[in-house]
Amino acid sequence: MLQQPTITAANSASTGTARSQASRSPVLLEIGILGLRAIEMLAVGATAWIAAAVALDLIPRGMEAAYGNAALIACLFYAALAEVTGCYDIDTRFSVRTGWTRVLTAWLSTGMFLMTLGFLLKVSEDFSRGWALAWFSFGAVALLGTRAAGTLWMRRLKQRGVFNHRVAIFGAGSQGDRLAKYIIGNEKLTIDLVGFFDDRLPERLPEREVHLPLYGNLTDLITRIRLGEVDQVIVALPWSAEKRLQEVVAELAITPVRIRLAPDLATFAFSQRPVVLLGDLPVMTLFERPISGFDQIVKRIEDVVVTSVGLVFVLPLFAIVALAIKLDSPGPVFFRQDREGFNNQRFRIWKFRSMRADRCEADGITQARKDDDRITRVGRFLRRTSIDELPQLFNVLTGEMSLVGPRPHAPSTKAGDRVFSDVVSHYAARHKVKPGMTGWAQVHGWRGETDTEEKLLKRLEHDLYYIENWSVLLDLYILARTVITLAFQKTAY
Template structure:
């Protein structure tokens, strides 16, 4: 579940009495970590003032001010970079990466200020370099110590809040299972409560004891045995929810509403605030915003450069097609593109004109009699695909993306969309001349359903992990696939 206030190892308590309250809030422990790291870099600088590599003479006051400014800059940068987020407290690798980045940025900040104020000559370079190294080492050592300390306290349950679940139905059970499956949550589940008749309630659910009704729950709150209540009732039961909340709101504990059952299916989806209403983002449009602009620029610029380089090859190919057999030089075939919109895909004609197919298309196979002599060479070298560079300039295609297919194409005798129900997900982005599936060996004829599924999986991977570096990597791999073809015919 993504939320702005995550309930932060969840262990079920056999009885309410066995669940003691938190010995220290997690926020206090993180505050101590902040102070220790601030002191670590500050003390490293001050110690070098006293025992440093050079005689600082009468400039001790200047070095003290520089140390204070850099330490404050580090504290601000470390906070903004998430060095003290909960996940960074329990992950040594993540914590190290963030604090060292903050320390490096603080050093660059100090260098910039010194340059702008023309005061860098007043500070010894030997001292500055020594402090940068010593401060980084102090931060690494401090983070090791504090991470081990915080982990040990967490394992002992020091940070755990005593949480009660109201609702013993499927929603409450699902929430309890979710909590127990995520060991980063600092929760002790005290018990489950429900207002239904006792004969309709189990003695436990998801390994958590069912302790009573709402009155019992409020009594335990009054005795100081519970820190937080999570109401896990169906959202459709609005009247029941209001009645329960009206009584719990009078108690001095945090009360939270568990997500409805459907929300667990999308537990990893981000939540944004639309006005004052939290809205869950189920799916984002891939390669949108600035990424779409970058990819468009990449397509236009690289395509223009590639056309300049391959234009002699395209002219020779066009002449060869014209001399080899009668018919048009280019073959325009309807293909499905972005958002399932059809467009005419350009290729050099590689089949005899009278055997060209525009509907109910049969994919070309090895030794296909429809293919001309020059067409076989053009297919084997992928030169027949070069006219699709014009599709890129027209905006119908990208250089890299899922390969476009005709709507009537089949795999194992079945339409692609029948083999893979979510096949249309490939059309969330523009189709490409080459793609991740092709450079990974899944090119050529898709004569079996397994080949189509593999190609589809690779296409989805590309869509979900797109970057300009992945595009460039695929283009480089494509050159190798063209020079050493395996499945093209």
Template sequence: MPVLLELSSLLLVALEVVVLLAAAAWCWWLFLDDLNAERTRSYIGTIFLALTFFATFAELTGAYDLDARFSMRIAWGRLLMAWFVTIGFVIGAAFFLKLSATFSRIWLVSWFVTGMGGLVVARGISTLLLRSARSRGVFNQRVAIFGGSEQGWRIARHILGSKRVTIDLVGIYDDRSVSRLPPPQGEVPLRGGVGQLVEDIRKGEIEQVIIALPWQEERRIKQIVTELSMTPVRIRLAPDLVAYMFSQRAMVLLDSVPLMTLFERPISGTDQILKRAEDLILGAIILIFAAPIMLVTAIAIKFDSPGPVFFKQPREGFNNRSFLIWKFRSMRTDTLEFDKVNQATRDDPRITRVGRFIRATSIDELPQLLNVMKGDMSIVGPRPHAPTTKAGGREFKDVVSTYAARHRVKPGITGWAQASGWRGETDTEDKLVRRLEHDLHYIENWSVPFDLYILAKTAFAAVSSRAY
């Protein structure tokens, strides 16, 4: 029943507040045994203020939304963020109210740690219980679809094929004769017209109706809605057929008109400022530590072969704008390519002795820190390729029609594809496709922690995989 699904949210809030209260009490018993009445009141007030703040902030972050109730990964991320912020709030409040000397630091730290562990365990167990209840149909709502054309069957197939929806599909209703409708698909019955639908609603067999009619049939939709609006059910309008191409996209309101967001501008607004700050701070730190390595590399290149230390080549960057990428020269001067670029291969005769080492260790990429400081690149992002680079004998843009989508953000010195092992030569089209999949995943899911994870993982990937 839907009411049980709503009740589960309230029970989760109560459970997790009790867990945190129990953790606070346990830490009190361990570390606070000499409190006077005034300090006792201060601790009790602080605990209940923190629990109220946590419950409110966790609700705001979506820790009790439907997706979080059935996903440990989503729930843990939102809950722990709320708990971190709560402890930060307590510390900040104590500091500004000049009460920090009153509270035991060991008690606060122990409450933070045990509370975090308690939240993880409690939500993990509750999620397993909720999943089990959902699989038994405890939360299911009885739903009917009005519209027996392809649009109606499309939404029916989606409901039947999804493990996440809490719906029992009663049947499909349509005023047209059976001969004018597609044949029934699966076990979903055709139940009759709008009259039969209203009758079944009056019997209490249906709690929600999804109208699945082509949106251009405005008059018919309005007529059906008018008749169903006299009954105590939730009425929803299914998307038109074209909307199924973008079924994962979010809806927004423009004044009172619903619009579907097909693509967001990635890493924009405050995220753009945060990303640039990350690049400048990390770029400066890495540049300081890499300076001795870069100096030794420059000297080795000069002694190993004639020619310049650095190599600059046009690459496609943000919004398909061209820029000059900096690298340590790793090939003989007479074999350098600036226009029609052929990727390096295993035992490539163009590569110098020093070049072979710095390419294998990715030291040749360090001068791109200058590109980062200039603003042409980021520390983390899709790797920039030369416009004429090929995979399987075809240029990248000809292999994958959406290849240019990786230029929606600045290119990076390393990226999710490289950290996942997709670095080096793209001698097959499949390797390019896999790289692109990782790049697009990064663009859609960017965050500062994701960047830091990629940087950490890059160190291991550089050792375990080899570029030529």
């Protein structure tokens, strides 16, 4: 679909029209990529023998075939992994950094495969470890060098326009103008824009930002195709004009060029979103549910395991805290309050009571402030050390919360004089995952009273970053950093 490698970089129309047809060889790009595949495979095999010459005085008698087979298996497996990891995809062809990342991923995976295979076949002891380490090192250097040289070569040819396809846009309205602007501004594409074609008279067309020539109507476009001046046509007509689209495509379908349909105007607002197939129908994924599928299972296992282990250690502390609360002031040990959680669903959060029983607020909540007279003596210590939050481990076990995530706020909590959801229109986006006992915002100092709108915006910014970048390692990092943060925090009252 839109991810096919036929449209691959961009240049301005004025530059494209100046190039002669003889200097263009778009197929050379595919030939170059094919050659790069072959050279990288050869590099894997060649470095195996170079490593043998360096690390071994002599290959043991009878082992020549075994070493040769290992090199052959590595060549084939690397070639397969390079395809799987996207070493030759569009975004790697002109980017050394992206290419190196994927090449190293494929080579590391190849090394792991060979070690696993040797272990399972019980032949790993037959091979020299010095040879294996030398081969792995030389192979990495050879692959990185080959990729850098190949990428620089393709970049130079790209700058000369050798790979460029001549593309005409049918439709000189707003949709075609926006498409041309996107192509010209995208350095990854190898396109020379020929110009616009449209059946409407020039005076009926809207003003365009991109100054490309308007050459004529559909008949003129077909004439230029017949003369060999156009390699590809992108139809940029509104999708709502279904009948006209079908007529234009039917006329162009008899010509020997590639025909593509440009995104509708609304689609440009989501140009970075992936296109997938729903059966045979292409659809655009606007937003994924974060931490879903297998990730959701992994995070739940993480919560249950870590929480269960943690409760074993903190239950004696619970008894001490409960006794201290009872001796300090009359009232219950625990305090429960409504909070907004996943999907804006309300749940009852568990906390150790840190305020006087007659001053605890279930609704119309006012956030605690410095020197707040509602807080008890024991409560002040509990809040400063965040021990009052530990009963939320029960919320984690019941699945209402997670160990790490955006902190849950009461529905009526305000920033300044405005409810949180009134300050930021997309505040509810933080409820796309379960709330957490700690979070990315908390370990960066955005904890405690949210008395200004600026503080709320900062918290939301960090919460959304966490949602978009979640990983188990990030969770573990936040948990470890939380312990350090709690020891030095000054914003919890």
